[in-house]
Amino acid sequence: MSLDQHPTVPGELISPSRVAPKDRGLHRTDLGRLLPYLRPYRARLIVMFAVALASLGATIAIPLFTKKVIDGPVAHQDVRGLWVLGLAALGLGVLEAALWMARRWLVQLASTGVENDLRKDLYARLQVLPMSFHGAWQSGQLLSRIMNDLSAMRRFIGFAAVLLILNLIQVIVVTGILLAMYWPLGIVVLISIVPVAAANLHYERQFTKASRAAQDQTGNVATTVEESALGLRVVKSFGREDYVYDRFDAQAVKLRDIQLRKVTIMSRFWTLLEVIPTAALVIVLAFGARAVALDQITLGTLVAFITFMLNLVWPIASLGFLLSMLQETMTASTRVVEIFDAPREIESTGAAEVTPAGRLELRDVGFRFPGTEQWALRHLNLTVEPGQTVALVGATGAGKSVLTSLIPRLYDVSEGAVLIDGVDVRTLPLSTVRRVVATAFEDPTLFSMSVRENLTLGRPEATETEIRRAIEVAQAGFVDDLPFGLDTRIGEQGMSLSGGQRQRLSLARAVLSDPRILVLDDTLSALDVHTEALVEAALRNVLHDVTGIVVAHRASTVLLADRVALLEGGTITHVGSHAELLATVPSYRFLLAADDELDPSLAHEECWETDEEKQAIAHAHATVGIPEDEERR
Amino acid sequence: MTATTQPPSTPTEATWRGKLQEDQPDTSVEKTAAPGQARALLWDLLRPHRATVAVLAVAVIAENVARLAVPRLVQIGVDDGVPPLRDRRDGSTLTWVIVALVVALLLQAGLRMFFLLRSGRVGQNVLLELRRRVFRHFGTLDVAFHDRYTSGRVVSRSTSDVEAIQEMLENGFDGLITAVLTLIGTAILLLTLDLKLGLVCLLSFPFLVLLSLWFRRESAAAYRQVREISALVIVQFVETMTGIKAVQAYRREPRNQQIFGELADRYQQINIRTMRLVAIFMPGVKLIGNLTTGVALLYGGYLAMRGEITIGVLTAFLLYLRMFFEPMQEITQFYNTFQSATSALEKLAVVLAERPAIADPATATALTQVRGEVAFEDVQFSYVEGRPVLPGLDLRIPAGQTVALVGTTGAGKTTIAKLMARFYDPQHGRVTLDGHDLRSLDQQDLRRHVVMVTQENFMFEGTVADNIRFGRPEATDEQVRAAAAAVGAAAFIEALPEGYATDVAKRGGRLSAGQRQLVAFARAFLADPDVLILDEATSSLDIPSERLVQRALRTILADRTAVIIAHRLSTVEIAHRVLVLEHGRVLEDGPPAELTSADGGRYAALHRAWVESLA
Numbered sequence A: 001m002s003l004d005q006h007p008t009v010p011g012e013l014i015s016p017s018r019v020a021p022k023d024r025g026l027h028r029t030d031l032g033r034l035l036p037y038l039r040p041y042r043a044r045l046i047v048m049f050a051v052a053l054a055s056l057g058a059t060i061a062i063p064l065f066t067k068k069v070i071d072g073p074v075a076h077q078d079v080r081g082l083w084v085l086g087l088a089a090l091g092l093g094v095l096e097a098a099l100w101m102a103r104r105w106l107v108q109l110a111s112t113g114v115e116n117d118l119r120k121d122l123y124a125r126l127q128v129l130p131m132s133f134h135g136a137w138q139s140g141q142l143l144s145r146i147m148n149d150l151s152a153m154r155r156f157i158g159f160a161a162v163l164l165i166l167n168l169i170q171v172i173v174v175t176g177i178l179l180a181m182y183w184p185l186g187i188v189v190l191i192s193i194v195p196v197a198a199a200n201l202h203y204e205r206q207f208t209k210a211s212r213a214a215q216d217q218t219g220n221v222a223t224t225v226e227e228s229a230l231g232l233r234v235v236k237s238f239g240r241e242d243y244v245y246d247r248f249d250a251q252a253v254k255l256r257d258i259q260l261r262k263v264t265i266m267s268r269f270w271t272l273l274e275v276i277p278t279a280a281l282v283i284v285l286a287f288g289a290r291a292v293a294l295d296q297i298t299l300g301t302l303v304a305f306i307t308f309m310l311n312l313v314w315p316i317a318s319l320g321f322l323l324s325m326l327q328e329t330m331t332a333s334t335r336v337v338e339i340f341d342a343p344r345e346i347e348s349t350g351a352a353e354v355t356p357a358g359r360l361e362l363r364d365v366g367f368r369f370p371g372t373e374q375w376a377l378r379h380l381n382l383t384v385e386p387g388q389t390v391a392l393v394g395a396t397g398a399g400k401s402v403l404t405s406l407i408p409r410l411y412d413v414s415e416g417a418v419l420i421d422g423v424d425v426r427t428l429p430l431s432t433v434r435r436v437v438a439t440a441f442e443d444p445t446l447f448s449m450s451v452r453e454n455l456t457l458g459r460p461e462a463t464e465t466e467i468r469r470a471i472e473v474a475q476a477g478f479v480d481d482l483p484f485g486l487d488t489r490i491g492e493q494g495m496s497l498s499g500g501q502r503q504r505l506s507l508a509r510a511v512l513s514d515p516r517i518l519v520l521d522d523t524l525s526a527l528d529v530h531t532e533a534l535v536e537a538a539l540r541n542v543l544h545d546v547t548g549i550v551v552a553h554r555a556s557t558v559l560l561a562d563r564v565a566l567l568e569g570g571t572i573t574h575v576g577s578h579a580e581l582l583a584t585v586p587s588y589r590f591l592l593a594a595d596d597e598l599d600p601s602l603a604h605e606e607c608w609e610t611d612e613e614k615q616a617i618a619h620a621h622a623t624v625g626i627p628e629d630e631e632r633r
Numbered sequence B: 001m002t003a004t005t006q007p008p009s010t011p012t013e014a015t016w017r018g019k020l021q022e023d024q025p026d027t028s029v030e031k032t033a034a035p036g037q038a039r040a041l042l043w044d045l046l047r048p049h050r051a052t053v054a055v056l057a058v059a060v061i062a063e064n065v066a067r068l069a070v071p072r073l074v075q076i077g078v079d080d081g082v083p084p085l086r087d088r089r090d091g092s093t094l095t096w097v098i099v100a101l102v103v104a105l106l107l108q109a110g111l112r113m114f115f116l117l118r119s120g121r122v123g124q125n126v127l128l129e130l131r132r133r134v135f136r137h138f139g140t141l142d143v144a145f146h147d148r149y150t151s152g153r154v155v156s157r158s159t160s161d162v163e164a165i166q167e168m169l170e171n172g173f174d175g176l177i178t179a180v181l182t183l184i185g186t187a188i189l190l191l192t193l194d195l196k197l198g199l200v201c202l203l204s205f206p207f208l209v210l211l212s213l214w215f216r217r218e219s220a221a222a223y224r225q226v227r228e229i230s231a232l233v234i235v236q237f238v239e240t241m242t243g244i245k246a247v248q249a250y251r252r253e254p255r256n257q258q259i260f261g262e263l264a265d266r267y268q269q270i271n272i273r274t275m276r277l278v279a280i281f282m283p284g285v286k287l288i289g290n291l292t293t294g295v296a297l298l299y300g301g302y303l304a305m306r307g308e309i310t311i312g313v314l315t316a317f318l319l320y321l322r323m324f325f326e327p328m329q330e331i332t333q334f335y336n337t338f339q340s341a342t343s344a345l346e347k348l349a350v351v352l353a354e355r356p357a358i359a360d361p362a363t364a365t366a367l368t369q370v371r372g373e374v375a376f377e378d379v380q381f382s383y384v385e386g387r388p389v390l391p392g393l394d395l396r397i398p399a400g401q402t403v404a405l406v407g408t409t410g411a412g413k414t415t416i417a418k419l420m421a422r423f424y425d426p427q428h429g430r431v432t433l434d435g436h437d438l439r440s441l442d443q444q445d446l447r448r449h450v451v452m453v454t455q456e457n458f459m460f461e462g463t464v465a466d467n468i469r470f471g472r473p474e475a476t477d478e479q480v481r482a483a484a485a486a487v488g489a490a491a492f493i494e495a496l497p498e499g500y501a502t503d504v505a506k507r508g509g510r511l512s513a514g515q516r517q518l519v520a521f522a523r524a525f526l527a528d529p530d531v532l533i534l535d536e537a538t539s540s541l542d543i544p545s546e547r548l549v550q551r552a553l554r555t556i557l558a559d560r561t562a563v564i565i566a567h568r569l570s571t572v573e574i575a576h577r578v579l580v581l582e583h584g585r586v587l588e589d590g591p592p593a594e595l596t597s598a599d600g601g602r603y604a605a606l607h608r609a610w611v612e613s614l615a
């Protein structure tokens, strides 16, 4: 629904949300800011409310009718009157039930619709929020928002909101009628409202705090569950089920304790609200009896008054849980709005859908992870012409992957600029940048979908021939041996693939998306030597036509590139051919010392192995090797 | 109760989801619940709280007596207290009534608070116990189960299903007990007040029962679907968030939005269906109540006219009738939450009834001194029936030997490793450690001695030190540092802003891929197992780091059994023995040097290719 109503603006990958900006008036509270989501259901809600009011009228009228029947026909032996009024009462009863049904029927679409629209918009929002957001937020917190908090809202809209308003109206109307019936007793009823309001004020703050804590803790529990589920195989490898269980248990116990705090608050609040109307009833009886005794009212009026007052018991008592639900919904809306309010950071600008030639330039690039002081990259310069390929070489943790993630704007540079064809990527539409750049990541992510869908991730319109070609380049012919070929579901919910197979699919995906700039982040690491050679041969043709960045640890991969850039200390220190760097740069030789790899025995006499390192290792072995008996407990 | 109701799939789903098994719905990984299984679980959870529940029942009965006494007392006050006061200025009856009312009120308040507090506590403790059981049980289930069930479902079961039950325990419970008691109490009062009139009113009962039976049947099916579809929504959501980098880099957002949108729409549709059922059920109950009241009014009015009952009795009767039907609404509301919770309970009961295919033996052989001799005796294994991965493997690895497994992707190397760690049991033959069949050992005990490091190298939330310590929680900081130093991870860890205390962030996102491998390696190293299995555990490292690891390996593997799976032959070369595998069969077996020089051998060819690749 949100997609049709909010067409994506050019350059945007996803439609914007409907959360109102924070301002005064109705939109002051977080719940208020979500009001625009009610708009599509406005008409329904108004009708529903009218129906609800009518049914309330029926609810109030029925006992009045009853009283009339008893006071009139029954008291005066009027059989015909009894039939007329009695049948009217029956009709009213049928009407009331019908109105109830209409109310519930009308609210269905509104309550689930608001939930659904919010869920979709929240998902959309989460999809465009930057990597820095996703790195910082616990996954369970997101999950609990999109499931729990939204269903709390649905329940509130579908059930509590109407009741809350109706019950308040009922309280007001009934009190008014009581005042009209006999005002001195009416005043007593009116005064009994005061403690209700006081109790609400008193408990509201406590309850809000507890419910926020409970909802947050629910997210923490979800996080632990998710982490344990995803890390299950590692947990099993180390036989650490007990440890993981203890971690979970601590969270679950904490959740229980917070919930108990809520229970304590609620038990007091609810009890108070349930007792107040009954207490008022007792007082009314006492005063009423006195009034009857003084002939100020008839006994009949007193009976009617008391009968009528019973109409207040339920509406007031129910305020307890209705107000609790309101509080919970407010908390939920705050938690949801937090996500809508998280900064996009990486905004899409510019509207022109151009297809650049693909000249890539990193100009004095500096990058810091949000919230850190250290520069991951600094003063980094690199230019790659279309058709050229640069191998990026650097030690583990040098910043190669960080660098590659700057090109498709998964992160934005902190200083300097990334330019494609001389244009700052930040001034291009995001969709253009990401269409032009394709990355095969070091950890190949496959989704639980068919092989085809996984491959065509970046280009749904790819033809069968193109898919075949990409599979060939990546040597991913194994897909044909899967039970249903390209239609086989893979990913977590499907067939499991080995690391090497996943990597090849990830490579095929990047190749298939037909980019101008192809980034391969250590994509061949899990391949066996034979396959690697085949992939490299095929890749050479692909790289010929694009701008290539190849992160490499091995000489064979480096040789795919025309030039090599050495990344050290967060910047590119040397650029040149493999042979040049090997000859002139000792640190490069150290990183790619191919000859030494041939003869592992040489490693021992390596000049780079300082005495310090030797000591560290000897020391390590001494410390870790603890006495047998202690270990074999 | 057992009928599977497969939710219809969405329009585009057929085009993206892909096939896994022919003619089998996705939900088939989950067995359907046996009748009564959910209720049995609920009773089982409540059993430890029997005493409290009994006390609560008494409290709630007392509370209801107090509450129901109120209108009765008011009636007495009006009928018997007011006339003497009016006619004779005699207020004694009224005073008595008011005193009784105040007592009833205080009783009601005290008991109500007590009840809410204690029943809330029972509810929360039951939930905690349920969460614990489910979590622990998922932990004991074998890897093959999890392969099938997948993490998304685990998450969905342990979060949203448990919460459906929470809703029942939080909101429904007290309402139900109160309501049922009110119902019974007023029914008795109605009958005693006037038998004839009371019996007429109770005629409404069969209709209520029929309506409830209808609702139960319909809503059970609907709520089962709610659970299934909400699991689909959760799975899609979790997967998107886990793979968000690929999603963004490949502009997958619009397509994802479409897919998620359809699932969310299905979720809305099924929610609407449940609400429709309620929208018929609750007004239906209301209708029956109103009709009964109307009939009572007519009939009661008729009786009153004939003088068979007093007007006071009629008034009271109609009052009680209202009280009789008002809790009906609560009961139906509870019944609804109960239905929703029941389908969640069913799902959980099925999971809890699932027996691990890999279970600990009743009497486990205790492992004390492990030498580390591993043997495969005619092991046959397949993941999917009819597609053998290991057609019959015989392999003996003497204690202390380092064996490298080489072979093309899919040859079965990882499978061998997993069988050694007993992630799976072979269908035929046996795997032994020091001559003990792995099936005769306690799993946790086994895995203290046999540790596997895979490419997965999962990082848990916490610090770097926490993650290294994962395999041996009692290790000192000193030992943690030493382990890191040994595998060459110390340098980068110390360069982190907070060193070993640096938070690795979600899934180790704070670290680079190679750094994660080093930490995983340090973790295995610190765990100090007797048998170490490394499955492509160094693929993301640069050459110097890898060399450092190899050197560490040479030292640490000196006195323990090791199986190394690697593509880089530099790592393979440190092994005593190389096995070349193809289709689960050992083609070549011997020391690397020997195989390298063997004419026409596969390993020799591999080695040549590798040497060329370095040039």
Ligand SMILES: Nc1ncnc2c1ncn2[C@@H]1O[C@H](COP(=O)(O)OP(=O)(O)O)[C@@H](O)[C@H]1O
Pocket: A135, A369, A372, A376, A394, A395, A396, A397, A398, A399, A400, A401, A402, A403, B509, B510, B511, B512, B513, B514, B515
């Ligand atoms: N989210 C993050 N926050 C802070 N630092 C990070 C984050 N992710 C990675 N780093 C650090 O940035 C450096 C570069 O990482 P990366 O580019 O992944 O290395 P590599 O060159 O091995 O690909 C590493 O030292 C890593 O610890």
Ligand SMILES: Nc1ncnc2c1ncn2[C@@H]1O[C@H](COP(=O)(O)OP(=O)(O)O)[C@@H](O)[C@H]1O
Pocket: A496, A497, A498, B147, B383, B384, B389, B407, B408, B409, B410, B411, B412, B413, B414, B415, B416
């Ligand atoms: N969980 C699984 N379910 C079904 N088949 C699997 C599973 N894991 C691996 N396989 C299949 O078993 C075979 C051997 O896989 P594996 O042992 O991972 O090979 P290797 O590690 O040598 O690459 C492959 O054909 C693979 O597709």
Ligand SMILES: [Mg+2]
Pocket: A400, A401, A402, A442, A521, A522, B512, B513, B514
């Ligand atoms: Mg990297």
Ligand SMILES: [Mg+2]
Pocket: A498, A499, B413, B414, B415, B535
């Ligand atoms: Mg493998």
